[in-house]
Amino acid sequence: MYFEQSTEIIERLSKLAPLERLGQLGDIANVVTFLASPDGAWVNDQVLRANSGIV
Secondary structure, three states, X not given: OHHHHHHHHHHXXXXXXXXXXXXXXXXXXXXXXXXXXXXXXOOOOOOOXXXXXXX
């Protein structure tokens, strides 16, 4: 019973984000890769929220 409730809660939470899915490890890895690459050279002193748009 607890597992069923947890699954329902996870499904509801995943729908809160504009992308309507939970983040995956690759989503965070892509952000870190960008920041560590030359493409991220002009990004400094910022708070970058990798959160699918949840405010």
